Amino acid sequence: MAGAVLVAPSIARAAPRYSYADAIRESVQVETPLDNDADGRPDRVVVDLVRPREAAERGIRVPVVMVASPYYQCCGRGLENERKEYADDGTVTQFPLYYDNWFVPRGYAFAAVDAAGTSRSTGCADVGGREEILAVKAAIDWLNGRARGFHADGTGASAGWSTGRVGMIGKSWDGSIANGVAATGVRGLATIVPISAISSWYDYSRYAGVVRSRRHHVYLHNYTSGRPAGVCTAVTSELSAGSDDATGDYNAYWAERDFRPDARTVRASVFIAHGLNDTNVTTTQVGAWWSALAKHRVPRKIWLYQQAHTDPFDVRRAEWVRTLDRWFEYWLKGVDNGIMREPQATVERAPGRWVDEPSWPAPSLQVPVRLGNGTLGLRPAAGTVSFTDDPSLGESALVAQPNTPVAGRLMFLSAPVPTSLRVSGTASVTLRVRVDRPTTNFSVRLVDYGTADRVNYGNAAGGVVRQTTESCWGQSTATDDACYFDTVEDVVSTDHAVITRGWLEASHHASLSSPTPLDPDRWYTMTVTFQPHDFVLATGHVLGLVVSQSDRSFTSPTPSGATVEVDLAGSRLTLPVAGPVRIGEPDRAPAVTTSRAPDPPAADVVPHA
Known part of the structure; x- marks a missing residue:
């Protein structure tokens, strides 16, 4: 079905202007401020990009839709478990999910970031910790001229083609990274769309002192790691000691992975989507984060639906893509399309029955x-x-x-x-x-x-x-x-x-x-x-x-x-x-x-x- 576009006209309100087939594809290594694999060099995260060629040729800068994920090689994304696929020169020929296909023709770049220590990035995955968050923050800094980037041959790479405005989106761990990066207050991150995402790793792994799963962070590190054996032994030892399965206590390790206290520093708007029956990333994650954002008057919107750990693309596809398109158009391009004057909350009350409401929770x-x-x-x-x-x-x-x-x-x-x-x-x-x-x-x-x-x-x-x-x-x-x-x-x-x-x-x-x-x-x-x-x-x-x-x-x-x-x-x-x-x-x-x-x-x- 290559080349077919079967989207209803009512969905495609922002008509595509650029060719996806002719888009520029490149891979950039962005230098991070950390060296947690202790090799004496700053760690680097790989940012794989696809952006409209016509915009570049005309000198038109474009905003960026970004998904940072540890899953691009180990496990895949979405119900069809798509992975990145590469050409001989190391650029990506297939990006998982539809974000690149949909948004690049509409005048955005798409960036797929390999989380630290996974796929082709260096460093070691620290599961929600400083390495994971600051490495992706560095990618946003690079898009705004504040960090160094390199091509595979070692030559410098700049992002002069970018407006510097970034919208992060992602489901589960990917959305959790978006929450954490937003909590740093990084300039240039205009909006995040966390789907079924974690806002406190303690509340993911512990239920008020009850241990949910033992050695889980070591397991997650090993499950997603792209590093050679032995490189990250020190980090996995820190994960094991810090998570402290013996007690279930909240400690400094968990505080580092708790983004809610930093809601006061969030500069980005937040559009949350979450299943009301999610037994993986439970609704405590969205409820507490939503309340913290509300306290600090962060612009926000929320979708809640009857499914479990599920992407709204697979629940209410046409309406979700239409809403997401308008959300990014408003926050990344500055188009006043009225979305922020619409009801803040959309809730699926019963199977297939949706209600728009002015706020959530209801009074x-x-x-x-x-x-x-x-x-x-x-x-x-x-x-x-x-x-x-x-x-x-x-x-x-x-x-x-x-x-x-x-x-x-x-x-x-x-x-x-x-x-x-x-x-x-x-x-x-x-x-x-x-x-x-x-x-x-x-x-x-x-x-x-x-x-x-x-x-x-x-x-x-x-x-x-x-x-x-x-x-x-x-x-x-x-x-x-x-x-x-x-x-x-x-x-x-x-x-x-x-x-x-x-x-x-x-x-x-x-x-x-x-x-x-x-x-x-x-x-x-x-x-x-x-x-x-x-x-x-x-x-x-x-x-x-x-x-x-x-x-x-x-x-x-x-x-x-x-x-x-x-x-x-x-x-x-x-x-x-x-x-x-x-x-x-x-x-x-x-x-x-x-x-x-x-x-x-x-x-x-x-x-x-």
């Missing part, structure tokens, strides 16, 4: 819901209930059969709600507890009990199904196809669904950096925060709160054998209740009906694809 009232003897209600209850850790219980067993007692869990159920109830933002549960061990893990879940059509976000593609048809998004060449398999949402009818989850390692209840062992004779009040969400509990459905301890479905379990006593009068669930409820009009794309209910993925996941 809400914090409603305290009391815990009774197996019930949720508005009146306080007296007495205590207790349960003992059962590490054999996975999520499916924890939430099934809500009316049947199950050892190892506490189940609290509301009455059927008389009218639809919308919860928008971050819920929490406060527990007054006495624990007969120095610590234990708490795992909490909110569950929607009631039959409905729901996105099957636990499938292999995060809630979509690839079709046999293709559509094309930009111009193609013989070596770089702009065409991608179409997708539709994978929708199933189920009688219940986990809405959101939360965890807490009990000795960290007062401090993530300084844990305190529990006294078995003392009562403690501790709050477990759920992952931010936006959901509607339909009329007649029942809201369930499930409390357990070890969680083998989503963490590296550390069974405690603890028995926990819960004081009902001192405990409560707090819900950010918003209204009124708008479901939205369904999209035209059909859904796929299957017989499989959503299943959570394994706990040890990689932020990829």
Whole structure:
């Protein structure tokens, strides 16, 4: 299908002016300020570029769309796992994804940056650390004349063809790099579009002191490294020691990889896209980052959808490309196309039903819901209930059969709600507890009990199904196809669904950096925060709160054998209740009906694809 462009005219509002086939392709090595492979020379990151030849010949400077990634050679990008492919002279003949095909003909350059220590870049990957972030910052500095660049033959390379305005975009780890670079406040970075991205590596690898996956940063380094064996041994030792699996504490290592405190330095606008059911990069990443950006009045926009770790290109393709096109046009070219006067938030409320809203989370009232003897209600209850850790219980067993007692869990159920109830933002549960061990893990879940059509976000593609048809998004060449398999949402009818989850390692209840062992004779009040969400509990459905301890479905379990006593009068669930409820009009794309209910993925996941 090379050369075919099957995009609807309504999408291509900024008509292409330049030839992608004739574009200039070059590879530049940008010098960074660090030398973490300790070879005595500044590390270099490779910036592979494609830019319109006609603009260069006419002396027209162009802005840059950039994706910095550790995945260009090890793993590939997108549902079709595309990798960079090279000509004999080292320039790229195929760039992954559609950004180059779409934006270069519209007057942008596209830059694909190999993260430090991966693919053809030197240095050593430090997984969200200074090397990773400052190396990509150097690429932006080079585009603005503030860093040195070199061709493969050692001659100097300049970026006089660039306006210096850069928009970073990327999914998962790629988007995480964009967040980190924006947090440096680098001049020239005009906007970022982080998709399913990390804003705190601690919250990715730890859940309030609960260890999610052990030796994960060493694994990620090894998984993506492009360096010869032995070159990065010192760095992997630092990753192992700093991540400190033995405690789950927040320390200097994690602080270096926490971008949220630096939201005050962000100069770029931010357009976030994230799956509400992402169990890989959970919604805590977007919720906390969004709040920090809002506090500092960073211009921003957000899309939230029902899928898991999924790109909106594979969820609502035409509308996403149209919106992204206008976003970059505004922030990189200065065209006042009205996008910043439109609603800030776009939320998929139910499969295929989208609502535009002025802000997110929606304005809400914090409603305290009391815990009774197996019930949720508005009146306080007296007495205590207790349960003992059962590490054999996975999520499916924890939430099934809500009316049947199950050892190892506490189940609290509301009455059927008389009218639809919308919860928008971050819920929490406060527990007054006495624990007969120095610590234990708490795992909490909110569950929607009631039959409905729901996105099957636990499938292999995060809630979509690839079709046999293709559509094309930009111009193609013989070596770089702009065409991608179409997708539709994978929708199933189920009688219940986990809405959101939360965890807490009990000795960290007062401090993530300084844990305190529990006294078995003392009562403690501790709050477990759920992952931010936006959901509607339909009329007649029942809201369930499930409390357990070890969680083998989503963490590296550390069974405690603890028995926990819960004081009902001192405990409560707090819900950010918003209204009124708008479901939205369904999209035209059909859904796929299957017989499989959503299943959570394994706990040890990689932020990829």
